[in-house]
Amino acid sequence: MGLRIFGLKMENEYGEDCDFSNWTPDWHQEVSSADFKLGDDPNLSTGGSRMYKRGRAGVMKPAGTVEGQVDIPRIGHYFRGFLDQYKFTAGSGSGMNTHEFWGGECTRLASFAATQTYDFFQKQIIGAMIDALKLEVSDEFLTFSSDWVYKTESSETIDSENYNRVKMDETDIPLMFYDVKVKLNNKDPEGVQTSFTFEGKNNLNVDGTIGLGARHPQKIAVAQQREIDLSLVTTLDEDTMRTILDGEYGEVGAMEPSKCQILKVPLELTVDICEDPDRKMIILFPECLLKVEYDFSDSDTIETTINLSTMGTGEATLKDGSKVVTDMYVRIENKQPAIKPATVTKKSTVTANVTSGTTKVEGATVKLTKYTDSTETYSETTAATGVATISNVPLGKYKVEVSKTGYKKYTGTYTVIDGTNNLDVKLIASAAGS
Known part of the structure; x- marks a missing residue:
């Protein structure tokens, strides 16, 4: 045999x-x-x-x-x-x-x-x-x-x-x-x-x-x-x-x-x-x-x-x-390592624009978590322009979380493609004391 x-x-x-x-x-x-x-x-x-x-x-x-x-x-x-x-x-x-x-x-x-x-x-x-x-x-x-x-x-x-x-x-x-x-x-x-x-x-x-x-x-x-x-x-x-x-x-x-x-x-x-x-x-x-x-x-x-x-x-x-x-x-x-893909996939850059009404939100944390692997996350903080640039993100579908004190947490989904990725997020201010 x-x-x-x-x-x-x-x-x-x-x-x-x-x-x-x-x-x-x-x-x-x-x-x-x-x-x-x-x-x-x-x-x-x-x-x-x-x-x-x-x-x-x-x-x-x-x-x-x-x-x-x-x-x-x-x-x-x-x-x-x-x-x-x-x-x-x-x-x-x-x-x-x-x-x-x-x-x-x-x-x-x-x-x-x-x-x-x-x-x-x-x-x-x-x-x-x-x-x-x-x-x-x-x-x-x-x-x-x-x-x-x-x-x-x-x-x-x-x-x-x-x-x-x-x-x-x-x-x-x-x-x-x-x-x-x-x-x-x-x-x-x-x-x-x-x-x-x-x-x-x-x-x-x-x-x-x-x-x-x-x-x-x-x-x-x-x-x-x-x-x-x-x-x-x-x-x-x-x-x-x-x-x-x-x-x-x-x-x-x-x-x-x-x-x-x-x-x-x-x-x-x-x-x-x-x-x-x-x-x-x-x-x-x-x-x-x-x-x-x-x-x-x-x-x-x-x-x-x-x-x-x-x-x-x-x-x-x-x-x-x-x-x-x-x-x-x-x-x-x-003792086995994490169960991960065989090779490095194509990557792209995600540009997140975070606003609240007409205000550009500075200091908001933008986090991307891959749908098929919750251990794979990418995050960045917005600048004074309200923009966070997240580089080297593998293509695919992600769960999006955007958070900052004083605003309600945003959750959603976004698919990173091989091309331009503009993620627009609108935060809602929290009620006083909440």
């Missing part, structure tokens, strides 16, 4: 032309299965015959699936692709770095360049985005399955013996079931939990990316409804009966269905590696609706499945103490 590994690195811009001869992924990963296809079924017509008479090349909707075992150094890239918010905090000295991911309202997700080897050749993939992500654990390895959509691909032959594989600077330890613990409603659930499953979908709108003049996606697919479903299988006994009835009847302590209440509880998954307790992972679903299923067959042990649907109304606390409202939050501690 030859070489069968997957490599991944975040893109600067969706589907950018990547020079793979000089390109190095953040890591390579041995995966249990991988399948990337162009989805380019031909268009056929019969012209009234019983046989096909004409054939033309059809639309391309490239898609792929990667499956493997979860390890803490690499799984962060998958969460970076699935969720739309990310924050990196460097550890002090030789300590662990912290990666935080959570679901927000941004519809433009991170895209990646990827490589997948097939024994004797390598597919080089650009514009790859995670449409679905699944984690599953029972009595063996914690495994993942990721569904991707992408823009296009190229291929080249390889020599597996001389292939330049990127090695991690951390020991590759696949996670096992005994590394994983679950908390339901902020406490250890009773009984024995025999399996856990997470399934998330971004419902990327690929159809809206292909139009006249091209066969493959022409722009980034917009993320639509984020769907997250969880499943926890446990035994039915005296210890678990109360939890099961609470979920089934909608109220804690209820012995019959509630008239109108529905139970909302947090679910937390924690991972502590037996061989390396410094590396950790926490996955929190702050508020979930429960549905319980159970039945029996003959004298077999009754098994109960607790199905949970996440709500985007719960809070998660970040490392810095700030809170976010989200349906899912992930925190990973490892």
